[in-house]
Amino acid sequence: MPIRSFILFVSCLLSILLLGGCTSMENKVVPATTKYPDKPITLIVPFGVGGGIDLVARTVEKSASTHLGQPLVVVNKPGGTGTIGWNEVAGAPPDGYTLAMTGIEIILQPLYGPTKYHYPSALDPIAQITELSLIMAVQSDQPWNSLEDLINYAKKHPGEVKFGHPGIGGINHVLGETFAKAANIQLEQVPFQSGAEAMSNLLGGHIQVVFLNPAAVKEQLKSGKVKALALGGEKRLTDPVFANIPTFREQGLDVVCNSWNGIAAPKGLPDDVKKKLSQGIKKVIDDPEFQKNMENLGLQITYLGPEESEEKWLTDSQKLTKTVQETGIAEKIKEQKK
Amino acid sequence: MDILNLLLQGVSVSILPANLLSCIIGVLIGTLVGVLPGIDTVSAIALLLPFSYGMDSTAALIMFAGIYYGSKYGGSTTSILLNVPGEAASVVTCLDGYPMGQKGRAGAALAISAIGSFIAGTIGLIGLTLLAPPLAQAALAFGPPEYFSLSLVGLILLSKLTGTSTLKSALMAVIGIMLSTIGLDSLSGISRFTFGIDELDRGFDLSIIAMGLFGIGEILTAMTHADAKPDIPSVKFRDLYPTKEEWQRSITPMFRGGIVGFLVGLLPGPAATISSFISYGLEKRYSKHPEEFGHGAIEGVAGPEAANNSAISATMIPLLSLGLPFCGATAILLSGFMIHGITPGPSLITERPELFWGLIASMYIGNVLLLIINLPLIGVFVQLLKTPLNFLMPLVAVVTLTGAYSINNSMFDLIWVIFFGILGFLLQRAGFEPSPLIIGLVLGPELERGLTQGLIICNGNIWTFITRPLAATILSLGFIVILYNFVTWFTKFNNKRKELDANRS
Structure with a gap:
């Protein structure tokens, strides 16, 4: 029966999808890890392959496994000017296995209208890697x-x-x-x-x-x-x-007006994990090979630790809030979003 | 000959064992990427990037380039055999490739497509070798108003590519344009038609819609007549290869497709897909047998498959000589280059001649390798048709869905692939041919961006478009063609009326 097999096929496909969806929803379970990291770490790049931020991530990926003890795997989740990827990280369990590449957009995006999370407070900076002078x-x-x-x-x-x-x-x-x-x-x-x-x-x-x-x-x-x-x-x-x-x-x-790229984790990372992670990333950044690779890309390394990054997020946030209002950009975008 | 010398130096680089091996690996992976429906070139290269970190930079670049141009070779295979395009650039090959397969000429179609790919790929490479810097400069003269004009003329000329009903084709093209407006608007930064769903902000990927409409859609269609035994005439060995007549009919389309593809490849946008449609349109117009199109005309396979391959070579021109990627696939190639410490750009030829010429030489070698790999595979692929569809099609579905997921690593996209699959199935049932939808989807955004960016550049005055020489030329060419069509239609109409009048009296 052609129609019956058609319906069967469609329902099979849908059930596969639903099952797949379920597995990715078991969130927010923080395992009591003693030896972090004991499995590969995912670094989500919220932009497409081939952009500047993606290149920084892949340069980190290239040198990471020797310094972090586990490989770092870059996964691109493009769309919505970064919001899709950051939403995923902000909602991920804070166990140090899901990280995000960050850029100045985490501060800019919430200024233009409501986003699912307020990224500067939903994410916890681990390091700033580079600062880009436009x-x-x-x-x-x-x-x-x-x-x-x-x-x-x-x-x-x-x-x-x-x-x-x-x-x-x-x-x-x-x-x-x-x-x-x-x-x-x-x-x-x-x-x-x-x-x-x-x-x-x-x-x-x-x-x-x-x-x-x-x-x-x-x-x-x-x-x-x-x-x-x-x-x-x-x-x-x-x-x-x-x-x-x-x-x-x-x-x-x-x-x-500077742009920057860094790495952040979901808020609420256990202290020992955060310490290990930020030390590991620091070692990656100090690696001469990493520095050479960054130089090849035309990127200047400007390292900031977790606390300094947090301060920077705050000052940038205050400054840009003022700027986008004064230049009328925020108003223009908000007006059209209505 | 200076260039010949440099190219020979390049050959000496590219036949070093490590480089030759990575060329072979690259084109093999590329062929696989092309053959497997749904697996997209960009995501394939992205997946393989980490594995190249330990490789020598020249070898890695040769491999990435191999995947890129190799993928357009295999794209036609499933189009011809199963009516499921392996790549968006092979959507148009289904139109005549699949009917050829149904008539027992699958082998011939595959052979013509492989040889056409080889010839056009080589045409593209010769262009790349000899003319890269001046052509890259010429491409820069095209600004937003010119893209607007090109897309407008393209849409008008291409929307009635297939089928019998102009109204149905136009409707499909309009739906394609409408779908292309979904997502974040680049001019205003607002989300359009997303109903607050963040995932829709990025819009629909061409591959997602193409794989749905053509891939899953065809699988569903096959399901409805799964009881019927596959009615493939048994193929004798000598029938695997084209007859003399098929050859003669294909040779001009191959060259024409090669040149069209090359020119389109110089411009931004998904050049391989656009060029295959343009070539199909051209062949239909110039063919002595236009009535055969849609029922297995060999020209409809030879032209587009040639075009998408030379387009690939041409897209390397802006990348290598300006360092500017004009499409998604070259953007990921640029990343691959940069990660290995190589920045393509005007200084690449002078600073790293061995690398530049080595890469170009490896592309010549890769093209030959692809021909050698693909011709014997034809026999194997044709055997695939003997597999009962109820085993083959679920397999195709799995591969398609896996590929669709890998584009954005998004479950959300899978829902849409299936949605478009069901839509494609229903459209087929209702007698709508969905390929104009792809044209609308590809050209729609170019049209809109060209118009909005162009208007800003021209200070909001649309008449400035006509004073820009290039844009004016393109628009008037389009106008002439439309006028010509109108006149021929009118004379035909008039003749028919006279005939009727004569009959009546």
């Missing part, structure tokens, strides 16, 4: 050689200069708007799907400015296709390719 770059055949040139041009031609960034409400977008506000100029934003897409539109002359992380700019800067006008960090970068880029502050604008 770079403001223009095509090399543009007549602007300094921030001042660009600001003057934009003042004379309001609305003509457009900047690209890899996602609305992201830190790159925030930096762009902060700069425009500080310089008192009108910059139009163009959202793209990725840093690569923004860069190719800059190279093609379709947009005039990009705000991107150093790794996304490095190759084009080296080949002289783009020039960097300013750096979003507090200090200059040490990498020779970037060393001569002046910060916004040096050029008289009070704009500091």
Whole structure:
């Protein structure tokens, strides 16, 4: 009977799914572990394969097993600007076997509207690995050689200069708007799907400015296709390719907007587990091979321990709350979410 | 010849035992990824990344590239044999590949698809070798307004690709566009049509919908006539390979597909899928036997399968010469490169010539290897058809669902694969051909983003689109084709009326 077998098949599929769903729901059971870690640790990257944060995670994965005693396994759970992956970690048992890669989005996302968890309080930082100073770059055949040139041009031609960034409400977008506000100029934003897409539109002359992380700019800067006008960090970068880029502050604008990546666990980790874990991650970060790999990626290691990271989350949170309100980004996104 | 010298140096790198071995492993895994429906190239490479940490960087890159281009070789296998595409880029191959298989020409279809892949892959590689830097520069001239124009013209021309009813095809294409709007809107940052479900924010992956509609949908269809014995004519050995006539009919489509695929591959987006549809459309238009399309026209296999392979070679151009990945699969390749300490970009050719040319040379070798692997496999694959469907189809279902899960590691996606499977089954029953839906799904987002980003760039003035030379050229070409179609339709209509009038009097 064709119809009967059809129904049978569909119901089989559905029951498999339901069973699968059940197994992943047995949450919040904290085993009394004595020897942590005794099985592989999952590191959830809440973004797709191939992004900057994914590369940091995989660099950690590469050096982790020798220092943690167990392999670290990277699992990508992309979607919802990171919220899907972080929801999963925030709701996972705090046993040290489910960790998350974190970025500045854990602070930004809750500012734009209700999220399932308030990540800065639902997650417990283990370490900050790297801090990314965003770079403001223009095509090399543009007549602007300094921030001042660009600001003057934009003042004379309001609305003509457009900047690209890899996602609305992201830190790159925030930096762009902060700069425009500080310089008192009108910059139009163009959202793209990725840093690569923004860069190719800059190279093609379709947009005039990009705000991107150093790794996304490095190759084009080296080949002289783009020039960097300013750096979003507090200090200059040490990498020779970037060393001569002046910060916004040096050029008289009070704009500091840094992105960072780190590792966090669900809140409520047992003290001994947290200690072991943070020591293990510290050892990974001190490993010369890890440092070399990070340097290859164009990333500067800026280690912060659990307490320092927590402080940083707090200050960033206060600062960004103010910034997204002043620049009108939060209002714009919230308004559209209604 | 400077380039020839460099390429020879590259060959000497790529035939080092370790590199040759990783090339073989890469193309073997790639073939497997292609053959198994649901297993997506991106997730396959992501899964294998950790295993490469201990490898030498050149060998690792050669392996990743091998998986990437190898996967497009095998994609047609299950399309032809089971009507289940192995990859989204082989959806269109089902249209004529499967009917060929039903007529006992599965072997010929597989052979043509393998040879077409080889020829087009090589065309793509020659383009990559000779023209990479200037082509990459040319691709940059395409900005959002140009993508908008391309997608608009593409949608209009491609939506009536299959079947008999324009209305049904257009309806499918519109549903595809509608599905593509689900998720986080990149312009405003708001979630659209997600009903508050976070998982829907990322939208539907092309693979999820393609595997549902075509994979699970076909399995369900097969279930409804599971009692019937598979009616496959027994295939003699010499019937496994194409006849002279099939050859002659395929050779031009292969080259045409190869060139189309290459050009499409230079632009952002899922190039392999888009190019296969464009090639199918072209072949149907230029064929001397347009009535055979949909019933097993060999051109409908040769063209698209060639196109998706040369598209792959072309997508390597922006990656290797600019360091910019234009699609998901090259983005993961870029990651693989970076993890091994290699940053593709303008300086790669000068700083690491042995690596760059070694990789390119390995792709030539890999293409030959793929042909050598695939041709003898045809006999094995055709034997698969003798397996009763009630054993084969559940197996395909398991593989498809596993693959679908691995894309985002998400149980939620599995529900949707099954939902789209049931939808695909019902659509087939109701006489709707779902492939225009895939076109809408692929081109819809390009159209929307091109329009919104383009409007910002043009200060909100849509007429600026027409003053940009490239966009204007594309739009007017599209306009001419539509006008031409309209005129031919009108003359036909007129002739018919005259005929009727003549009959009446």
